[in-house]
Amino acid sequence: MITDVSVSPLLLKSPYLDITLSNQTGKGTIFNMISGKSYEVSPAIVSILDFFRQPATTDALFDEMDIENDQLELAIAYLQRNGLLLDPSTEGWERFTADxxxxxxxxxxxxxxxxxxxxxxxxxxxxxxxxxxxxxxxxxxxxxxxxxxxxxxxxxxxxxxxxxxxxxxxxxxxxxxxxxxxxxxxxxxxxxxxxxxxxxxxxxxxxxxxxxxxxxxxxxxxxxxxxxxxxxxxxxxxxxxxxxxxxxxxxxxxxxxxxxxxxxxxxxxxxxxxxxxxxxxxxxxxxxxxxxxxxxxxxxxxxxxxxxxxxxxxxxxxxxxxxxxxxxxxxxxxxxxxxxxxxxxxxxxxxxxxxxxxxxxxxxxxxxxxxxxxxxxxxxxxxxxxxxxxxxxxxxxxxxxxxxxx
Ligand SMILES: [Mn+2]
Missing domain, CATH: 3.40.800.10 (Ureohydrolase domain)
Known part of the structure; x- marks a missing residue:
């Protein structure tokens, strides 16, 4: 379990994502318009991204979602690594557009x-x-x-x-x-x-x-x-x-x-x-x-x-x-x-x-x-x-x- 959540920066969903949720498979597809990469993800990931459509802290997410915090941490790390979640205090897209x-x-x-x-x-x-x-x-x-x-x-x-x-x-x-x-x-x-x-x-x-x-x-x-x-x-x-x-x-x-x-x-x-x-x-x-x-x-x-x-x-x-x-x-x-x-x-x-x-x-x-x-x-x-x-x-x-x- 994550106990130290004192440092919880703001995060924001990348504005360059195209997200679709399939009713048939229940899975979501995220297309990163800038990198050209697409990801098949669970509905939970889509919910997390949706949560960050406005800048928010991970603490707020922990309060909101009924998922183990350490699993949420892993998901957030993955989304940040792939440029799907951004730290709005940095110059957003610049970090990953030079692909x-x-x-x-x-x-x-x-x-x-x-x-x-x-x-x-x-x-x-x-x-x-x-x-x-x-x-x-x-x-x-x-x-x-x-x-x-x-x-x-x-x-x-x-x-x-x-x-x-x-x-x-x-x-x-x-x-x-x-x-x-x-x-x-x-x-x-x-x-x-x-x-x-x-x-x-x-x-x-x-x-x-x-x-x-x-x-x-x-x-x-x-x-x-x-x-x-x-x-x-x-x-x-x-x-x-x-x-x-x-x-x-x-x-x-x-x-x-x-x-x-x-x-x-x-x-x-x-x-x-x-x-x-x-x-x-x-x-x-x-x-x-x-x-x-x-x-x-x-x-x-x-x-x-x-x-x-x-x-x-x-x-x-x-x-x-x-x-x-x-x-x-x-x-x-x-x-x-x-x-x-x-x-x-x-x-x-x-x-x-x-x-x-x-x-x-x-x-x-x-x-x-x-x-x-x-x-x-x-x-x-x-x-x-x-x-x-x-x-x-x-x-x-x-x-x-x-x-x-x-
Ligand atoms: Mn010429």
Whole structure:
């Protein structure tokens, strides 16, 4: 029996539950709208949850219900553990919405998340920020499936398919399980976009605060705003390197509408990033095409036009970026020429070759503190071959090779 009930905090039923009670079986089903998990429970559990529809103490429950107190204690512990009962004095949903669901087919055959991991791959299957196609949401699943189906298990690989420098940089990542595949952020089609962005931000904050170096796989480019926001909160001197055909500082008639807090999308996420006080400078590479006619840089925005970059690479001239500051890289795959990477929603001709991207990386990234990166806008709906996936995988590996791990 529980005798010491002097400390009895308030509890509250999660507002994100869908509870149904079956007349036939007498059992209840609880669906947690946020985790996507459902539970079959006894009617007593349903009564307990119903009791806590207003904040109440466990003492009050003990008085109310004709069940042994120690059994009630066990039930309450279970409900709290699963996020079905909340402590209303804490920030409710924040404790459990950052659910990352482990995946079976982990990319490159790396291990699942563990505390010693330094570099952490996380998929963000969200595509609703792209006004043309939501297919980008499929990419985190698609790339892992491709890796699995083609047996691309790189754990013990020597990486001699890459140049020696890249191979040398990649090996330590795959040794001693320093690189892990955490899984995919749980995203439910019923969730509001504002809620998903809040979850992305919360999940990324946790990783940055824990000192992990995350590699995010999108998803459309709208996810990069909460990611960069989270990075800039841990690294207040943050600089951003942005590979893209587009500046993503475009306005639209929707921008003035704040429906459920949604005020950004794939085409204006950078406008929002530039407003973040901790984001110091943004260096954009690969900007081109009619969409950018008349573009003038905003404060902190440095535009390197695609044709200028190509010319500068040919001449072997270096780009002048500050040293000794933390960098976050956001990589929109449409920076590559559509003949190299066709699977993206808003292709623009005249992009970089794979060789140019490699050169650009090797010029910009070595010796820099790279605190995390994302790869976005790969969209399997626009490429029936797996060319896009293969190119994206190579980009992913090359970006990972520049991560600073111990
Ligand atoms: Mn783009």
């Amino acid at each position: 990352v669901m482990a995946v079976k087919n982990r990319i490159f055959g790396v291990d699942a998340y563990h505390e010693r991991a330094e570099a952490v791959i996380v998929g963000i299957p969200f595509g609703k920020g792209n006004g043309k196609s939501m297919g980008g949401a499929k990419f985190p699943f698609h790339i892992r499936e491709f890796s699995q189906n083609n047996n691309l298990l790189l754990k013990g690989a020597d990486f001699l398919l890459f140049d020696e420098l890249t191979a040398t940089r990649l090996q330590p990542l795959f040794q001693n399980s320093k690189l892990v595949d955490y899984g995919n952020l749980f995203v439910n089609a019923n969730e509001s976009t504002a809620f998903v962005y809040a979850k992305i931000h919360h999940m990324a904050s946790q990783l940055f605060k824990a000192g992990k170096i995350p590699a995010f796989i999108g998803g459309d480019h709208s996810i990069s705003y909460p990611l960069i926001k989270a990075a800039s909160e841990t690294y207040p001197n943050l600089h951003v390197i942005h590979f893209d055909a587009h500046t993503d500082t475009y306005g639209s008639r929707y921008d003035s509408i704040s429906h459920w807090g949604k005020v950004h999308h794939y085409g204006n996420f950078m406008t929002k990033c530039l407003e973040l006080s901790n984001v110091q400078q943004v260096y954009q590479f690969g900007i081109r095409g009619f969409a950018n006619a008349g573009t003038r840089p905003r404060p902190k925005q440095h535009i390197h036009w695609c044709h200028q970059v190509s010319e500068q690479l040919r001449q072997g001239k270096r780009f002048d970026l500050p040293d000794d500051v933390p960098y976050y890289v956001t990589f929109d795959v449409d920076v590559l020429d559509p003949t190299v990477l066709p699977g993206t929603a808003t292709p623009i001709p005249g992009g970089f070759s794979l060789e140019e991207i490699k050169q650009l990386f090797s010029q910009l990234l070595p010796g820099r503190q790279l605190v995390g990166f994302d790869l976005v806008e790969a969209n399997p709906d626009f490429d029936s071959t797996d060319l896009t996936t293969q190119v994206a995988m190579e980009i992913l590996l090359r970006l990972m090779s520049y991560l600073t791990i111990s």
